[in-house]
Every structure is written in C-alpha cells, then in structure tokens.
Amino acid sequence: MxxxxxxxxxxxxxxxxxxxxxxxxxxxxxxxxxxxxxxxxxxxxxxxxxxxxxxxxxxxxxxxxxxxxxxxxxxxxxxxxxxxxxxxxxxxxxxxSNFLPNPAFLRRIREALAQNPSLIDFASGELSADLAPTDEITALMRENAYTSYLGYDNPQGSMPLREALVEYLNTYRGIRTTASSILITSGSQQSLFLIAQCILSPGDAVAIEDPSYCYSLPMFQSAGLRLFRLPVDNHGVQPEDIRALYKKHRIKMVFLNPNYQNPTGTLLSNERRKQLLDIVSELGIPVVEDDPFSLTSYEGVPPQPLKSMDTTGSVLYIGSFSKIAASGLRIGWMVAPHAIVERLADARQQMDFGLSIIPQQVVGQFFQSSYLGPHLERLRIGLQFKRDLLIQSIEKELSGLIEYVIPNGGLHLWCKLIPNISDSKLLEESIKKGIVFVPGSVYGSDLGYVRFTFARTKPEEIALGISRFALVLRQLIE
Known part of the structure; x- marks a missing residue:
C-alpha cells in the first residue's frame, strides 16, 4: 500500500x-x-x-x-x-446489495495485515510457503507439456483432473465415484456458494454446527437461508439434534465439517457418524460434508469421511487442494449426484465459463505423481511441530487463563478464555502489539473464545506471538 x-x-x-x-x-x-x-x-x-x-x-x-x-x-x-x-x-x-459483506472482525484483520504484513498471523487459514509443495509443482511444470489450447474448458472441470480425482478419492478417502459425478470448483467456498444459491431457496432452513466456519460466511444469509445451530461438543454434533430441528423447523439440509472441525478441531465420533447417517436417511435430508483437513491427521491415519460410509446417496462431499497443498492454485471439488453436478456446472458457466485449464492440469498431474504421498507426510510432520510449539507457548505464557483441547489434525487451536474480555478490545490491542487472531464470536460462538491458526505462522514467531497475546490479555484483566 x-x-x-x-x-x-x-x-x-x-x-x-x-x-x-x-x-x-x-x-x-x-x-x-x-x-x-x-x-x-x-x-x-x-x-x-x-x-x-x-x-x-x-x-x-x-x-x-x-x-x-x-x-x-x-x-x-x-x-x-x-x-x-x-x-x-x-x-x-x-x-x-443483498450480498452481505464479510464480518467486521474479518475485514479488520484483512485491513491490519494489508497495512502491516509483518504482523504475526494466527488468523489466516492457509499453509505457509514451507509447508506447500512448491518445488514439486515447479518440477512438474518443467517436466510436463501443457496444452496449447487456452480457450474455455468444460464448465464441469477438466476431464483429466476429474479422472485423477476418482483415483485419489478412492485411494486416500475411501470414496468410490465417477468423473461424471465430480464438479471442479475454485475451492470449498465456491462449492458452498453454489449449493446455497442454486440448490436451496430463500427461506429454506438449514442446520450448521455451532461454532462453525459457516457462520463467518455471509453467503448463507445473502441467499436468504434460515440458519439453525447444532452445538458441537468434544465428539462433534449430537445426531438427535438434527431430528429435533427437522421436527421444529423442517430443515432442508445439514452442513458439517466432521473431521478436525473448523474452528474447534473436533472429530465426529464413529458412533455418532453411523447414527447421523441413519437419521438423515430416515428423514430424507442431504448432508453437505466439507472435508479439507482429514489428510493432516497427525497420527497418519486419516479419519473416514461420511461419504465413504454413505449407502443411500445422502452426502454431498466437498474437498479442496488449498489445505493440503497450495491455496493459490484455487482448485476444489464436489462429489454429488450427476443431476446436481449438471445444475451447478451450468451455474458456474454463467459465472465464469469455468476455471483456468492450466491449474487444473497441474493439480491433476500432482495427484498422479510420486510427490503426493511424501508431501502429505511432510505436511503432517510440519503441522504437528507447529501445533506443539503453540501449545508449549500457551502453557508457558497463559497457564490458568485459557482452556483448550489438543487437536489431532487440522490447522487450528480453539481456546476458551477464562477471564471475560471484550472481543474487540482484545483484537485491537493485539494488533497494536503485532499479532492477529480470529475472535470466536466470528464463528457463532459465545464471547470468550479465540481461534489460533498455526499453519501460516513461522515456527520462530509462535512463542513471540503468544507472549504478546498474553501481555495484552493480562493488561486487559488488570
């Protein structure tokens, strides 16, 4: 600037x-x-x-x-x-306009980072450069010839990429699908936007987790949807809450992030997964499963997605390249019945005539290359290392002032502040001290929570960032 x-x-x-x-x-x-x-x-x-x-x-x-x-x-x-x-x-x-702006806190964080890029960033939900497969993708681009045709591609997405995803989803996520049932998008947010705008109608009632990343996306309110909360505990949502919301509000769809949920990092238990699928099948309610974090499992065994257990076709599955490799390539995907894919591909064509062909080729080749497995292993090790640094710093600087549950995957640590502090004061004073984070209220939660995201932060900045946060918190308590 x-x-x-x-x-x-x-x-x-x-x-x-x-x-x-x-x-x-x-x-x-x-x-x-x-x-x-x-x-x-x-x-x-x-x-x-x-x-x-x-x-x-x-x-x-x-x-x-x-x-x-x-x-x-x-x-x-x-x-x-x-x-x-x-x-x-x-x-x-x-x-x-009917299309609402982002929450004020997120706009303030974006403004602060633009004005001062040296801020220690516990807010951005993307991978740092050292965690991305930059060298591998550069090598692929050198080794492979790319199409000389630079016109519009299939609005459903490049066929080679969709075919590569069929194999990837089967091998890494246990999901059996076909290329015709996959829609390529510019990421999870575009997938959610298309669903909200093109499948649902103004006035429809939908259920989303509380807290949830979905609350930070005003696209749902812009689409005129009525949002109802599914409280999240240490084992995810309670499936019977879905039945209760259906009886009271006739909800038409459920949005879930069951694996290392954003922002809480929780994992929906296996028992609840089975119960949830039985209930939505009984009621005829579709589930949108957003699954960006499963392959970051620190134990090396990714949790099973709901879609791999879905025997009745109740689950629309959303994935993204952003959280496992490179956000800048802007590649995501949706697995859905072919009728839904056709409907959303038609909507996509009205918006932008489809994605750029070259990033699709790069991602398709990366999925089929020998680079994928080793990269995922390095990613898990790198994220776990940063998580452990963050927890060590919190234990040292914030003992007695903060509570949390250690996540086994994902990019976030969800923390409850024991003292009752104003979100806005805490954020503004933290920005002055050189750090940013996301207040928990952005995600629909009660006051007194913060989300620390450690994927973007440099390892050498983590302890300094938490010490600054602790200084601000203690000053506001006094």
Whole structure:
C-alpha cells in the first residue's frame, strides 16, 4: 500500500494531498463520496493525525473536498463539474446489495495485515510457503507439456483432473465415484456458494454446527437461508439434534465439517457418524460434508469421511487442494449426484465459463505423481511441530487463563478464555502489539473464545506471538 516518502523534500501532508487528489481524479472516490476518516488514513499512511488534517485542509482550499461536522469529509460535487442529481450514489449501491459483506472482525484483520504484513498471523487459514509443495509443482511444470489450447474448458472441470480425482478419492478417502459425478470448483467456498444459491431457496432452513466456519460466511444469509445451530461438543454434533430441528423447523439440509472441525478441531465420533447417517436417511435430508483437513491427521491415519460410509446417496462431499497443498492454485471439488453436478456446472458457466485449464492440469498431474504421498507426510510432520510449539507457548505464557483441547489434525487451536474480555478490545490491542487472531464470536460462538491458526505462522514467531497475546490479555484483566 502507498505510503509517503519520508526522505523526500516534499512535506508529508503535501504528498498525501497529492495522492488523494490522484485517487479522486481517477474515480476511486467519485463526486459526493465519503473519504476515509482522518484516524483511518493516519493509520494507513503511518503518520500523525495532524498530518492528515493538514492534507485535508490543502484539498479543501482547492475545492476538491468539503467537510461537514458530523457528516465526515466528502469529495466536492462542484469542483468536478458534477451535481448531486447526475452523480450516482455509489455508497447506496455498495451498501444496498443483498450480498452481505464479510464480518467486521474479518475485514479488520484483512485491513491490519494489508497495512502491516509483518504482523504475526494466527488468523489466516492457509499453509505457509514451507509447508506447500512448491518445488514439486515447479518440477512438474518443467517436466510436463501443457496444452496449447487456452480457450474455455468444460464448465464441469477438466476431464483429466476429474479422472485423477476418482483415483485419489478412492485411494486416500475411501470414496468410490465417477468423473461424471465430480464438479471442479475454485475451492470449498465456491462449492458452498453454489449449493446455497442454486440448490436451496430463500427461506429454506438449514442446520450448521455451532461454532462453525459457516457462520463467518455471509453467503448463507445473502441467499436468504434460515440458519439453525447444532452445538458441537468434544465428539462433534449430537445426531438427535438434527431430528429435533427437522421436527421444529423442517430443515432442508445439514452442513458439517466432521473431521478436525473448523474452528474447534473436533472429530465426529464413529458412533455418532453411523447414527447421523441413519437419521438423515430416515428423514430424507442431504448432508453437505466439507472435508479439507482429514489428510493432516497427525497420527497418519486419516479419519473416514461420511461419504465413504454413505449407502443411500445422502452426502454431498466437498474437498479442496488449498489445505493440503497450495491455496493459490484455487482448485476444489464436489462429489454429488450427476443431476446436481449438471445444475451447478451450468451455474458456474454463467459465472465464469469455468476455471483456468492450466491449474487444473497441474493439480491433476500432482495427484498422479510420486510427490503426493511424501508431501502429505511432510505436511503432517510440519503441522504437528507447529501445533506443539503453540501449545508449549500457551502453557508457558497463559497457564490458568485459557482452556483448550489438543487437536489431532487440522490447522487450528480453539481456546476458551477464562477471564471475560471484550472481543474487540482484545483484537485491537493485539494488533497494536503485532499479532492477529480470529475472535470466536466470528464463528457463532459465545464471547470468550479465540481461534489460533498455526499453519501460516513461522515456527520462530509462535512463542513471540503468544507472549504478546498474553501481555495484552493480562493488561486487559488488570
């Protein structure tokens, strides 16, 4: 992000005024639009608020902006030859859409990381560079010739990738399927989005875990769905809760993350899996199984997915390349009845005409290569090492202040704070100390929880990050 040059002979406030004028003239801030606050710009440009006030004064003197007490600072409508009657109200367009923005905490975390990339990151749910198979994928790209055709591919996904997934799912997940029953997506979130928008209808009732990653995705509310909670304990959801919700609300679908659940890290017990499948089969309710973390099992034996136990076709299975290899390639998949795959592929074609062919070829070749098995073993070892470092640091710095259950897989440690602390204060003070995490309330939970994600954090940063968090927590308790 742009910042003023402190070595320049031009005053900081003049640099900021010139920068804002350029953004205004390029249409980033149209006539009549509201500018960010003085405080926010001061944080963004890493200057004193008085410097931004001087920059605003310079722009006001040129008639470029105008300020009103209680209404903030806006771009002038007269300076640019525009009048309110012919200037679109872009703020109303931005705020009036049915598609809701991300939760405020997630937007604040993204903003903080953009402003200060050196923050110790316990928030991002992706693998660090040392855990990704970068060298292996580079070697594959050198060794293999890629198609010379760079046009649109099948909206259902590349056939070679789907065929590779048939073998991969059978070998690693115990799921028997066919290429025609697989839809390639840009990741788990697109799979969930397609289901919410194209299979369900506004007003439909669905059940999701509590806490759950799904609560952090406003796509469900944007689709007009009614969300009902399935509380998660140390063994996952209680299957009988599904029956109760069906009787009371006629839920039409259940969304589950049964293996190393995000955010709690819990594993749905085998007994409950069987009971759950019996209940949804009896009621005729489909289950969407999101399974991004199974192959991270630290014990080396991945838990069985619900889909591999599904004898009645009740489970839509979602997987992703992001959590086991490389998020930047944007490859996910869904296993579903062919009628559903066709419906969602048609919707995908309306959105983007299908994914880029080259990442699909790369991922298909990686799945069929000798690199896959050794990479997964290194991934498990690396994640377990980071998890253990995190737990050691918490035991040292936060003993008596935090409770948790040690996960046997996944990327997250779910923690309950014993003192009652405001989520917003804890996050803001932590950002000032150089760390970010996700407050538990983002996931629908009660106040007093935090999710520490250790996949992105460098091993040498973990102890320092937790010591900073402990310092903030103790200061807020006093």
């Amino acid at each position: 742009w910042k003023p040059d402190r070595k320049s002979n031009i005053a900081l406030y003049e640099q900021i005024a010139d920068h804002l004028e350029q953004r205004i003239s390029c249409g980033e801030f149209p006539p009549g639009s509201l500018l960010p606050s003085e405080r926010k710009l001061a944080e963004q440009f890493d200057v004193n608020r008085s410097t931004v006030i001087s920059a605003f004064a310079e722009l006001r003197s040129m008639g470029i902006i105008e300020s009103r007490t209680g209404s903030g600072t806006r771009v002038s409508t007269s300076k640019w030859g525009a009048t309110p009657k012919n200037t679109p109200n872009w703020s109303r367009f931005a705020e009036g």
